[in-house]
Amino acid sequence: MRAGFTRTLSALAAMLLLPAISLAQTVSVEGVRLWRAPDHTRLVLDLSGPVEHNLMTLRGPDRIVIDMKGASNAADFDALELDKTPISRVRHAVHDGANLRVVLDLSRAVKPRSFPLKPLQQMPDRLVIDLHDTVAPVEKTIADVKSSGGDRDIIIAIDAGHGGEDPGALGPGRVREKDVVLAIARAMHKEINAMRGFKAKLVRDGDYYIPLRDRVKKGKRFGADLFVSIHADAFTRKGANGASVFALSQRGASSETARFLAQRENESDLIGGVGGTLDLSDADEMLAGVLLDLSMTATMNDSLEAGASVLEQMGQVTRLHKPRVEQANFAVLRSPDVPSILVETGFITNPAEARALSTPAYQRKLARQVARGVASYFERKPPEDSLLAKAGPQKPDQVIIARGDTLSGIAARYNVSVAALKSANRLRSSALRVGQKLRIP
Ligand SMILES: [Zn+2]
Structure with missing residues (x-):
């Protein structure tokens, strides 16, 4: 009885030990984020290392299946804000004993694309899944x-x-x-x-x-x-x-x-x-x-x-x-x-x-x-066909001199004479410096 119990224990220990060893070699999904852009939805998985993955699109009902080889999950998929995205639900489970399967249930069809990103600066290895909308947003031509x-x-x-x-x-x-x-x-x-x-x-x-x-x-x-x-x-x-x-x-x-x-x-x-x-x-x-x-x-x-x-x-x-x-x-x-x-x-x-x-x-x-x-x-410098070129600028009370400005240029721009500009600003010469303020009479 006693010996049998010990045997069972050591068998248990051996069973526990095995997954412990293989766990050390697996990649874990440590975090997940979701970004919604006007024309696509981006799901990003933070990984403890690079992972081999496979993506499938299934219909009836529409869903995307992502399998990650030898991966495990430590991320909280339930916390994702799915509003305004085509994803209605995210499920995950261990598949074939050792692979992580993530399923995105969809409310409408999308064009998926996935690619890995290498670690850089504060970012770890990542897997990106982009779901492109099939109806493009209206953008004025x-x-x-x-x-x-x-x-x-x-x-x-x-x-x-x-x-x-x-x-x-x-x-x-x-x-x-x-x-x-x-x-x-x-x-x-x-x-x-x-x-x-x-x-x-x-x-x-x-x-x-x-x-x-x-x-x-x-x-x-x-x-x-x-x-x-x-x-x-x-x-x-x-x-x-x-x-x-x-x-x-x-x-x-x-x-x-x-x-x-x-x-x-x-x-x-x-x-x-x-x-x-x-x-x-x-x-x-x-x-x-x-x-x-x-x-x-x-x-x-x-x-x-x-x-x-x-x-x-x-x-x-x-x-x-x-x-x-x-x-x-x-x-x-x-x-x-x-x-x-x-x-x-x-x-x-x-x-x-x-x-x-x-x-x-x-x-x-x-x-x-x-x-x-x-x-x-x-x-x-208004473009020739612009309203600004036709109507001319509204006359400001003062202008700040920028690089390349000349007294005659400013006079022409605001339709005043150089002499009037000079006297309004008590200028003795035509030399201007950048940053100088000029009153426009
Ligand atoms: Zn910047």
Whole structure:
């Protein structure tokens, strides 16, 4: 009796030991997140290591089955917020004795796509499952937006950096760049739409990731006259502070900080996850490569001028990190024909700046200045077919001198004489300095 009991115990121990050994070799799903974008739903599994997986689409009822070889689950699938997604329920079970099977019950058919992501920065190995909607969201075409009876609005594409899986830089007190920049982008959207002759379009309007290349394409699809990407990045030195504006450089960077930031920004796709979009129009990109060289100079000059104007206005409410527009090879600025700038609203790693950046009042203040900078650039250089070119700018009480401004240029712009400008501002010479304020009589 006694011996039998011992035998049973050791048999039990052996049974317990076996799974313990194989467990050590399995991969476990440690976390799960869900992001809803306008055209797809993204499910992300955090893994303890790389996993071999297989995805099947089944009909009647619609469902997706994901098998992960030798995997176990430690994540809470029940906590997922499934509202507004095509997923009605998530089930999971051990299948074939050793594999983890996750089943997504669907309320409508989707086009699934799955791909792994390698660990990077704070992110572990991940498995991404994208469920693309089969009905595309309605997006106004360029023709709809632009042709409103001859005189068109100037279109500004506003791109809130990061989003979804990519939180961007993290500041003290859990301040996340992706949230701060979305708030600033939305405030800027309001500011610009309130200006006569302008129309703003948000590239990202929610907590989801858009690949850098797709952001560029979206700006083009909006028919944007200017693309503005909004950021609030981290820097290795906590003390680093101030706002900066960047334009593209296909050669070297204008400073070590610019090079560092561009490299960090370009890693976004590796963190946010790019699994290849459904439209495989890479011919686009080949063409873009050719055009890039042909038309880049004009686009680049426009980007630098618009950037200088924005920097000028931001300097009124915040310290500037650098007094000039900087340049580096930012992927999100690689547009052959849409002038594009990247605005760093401040360093989120700086405690004082992080605090300010997370308050709605400061977000609005920054948004207003960026919008003013954009407006003042286009007042100087309105597209020929725009309402602004036809109607002329509204005469302001005063202007702030930007790079490239001349007294005769300003006089012509506001239809006053140079002499009147000089006397109203008690100027002895025609020399102007950047940042100088001029009263317009
Ligand atoms: Zn950023």
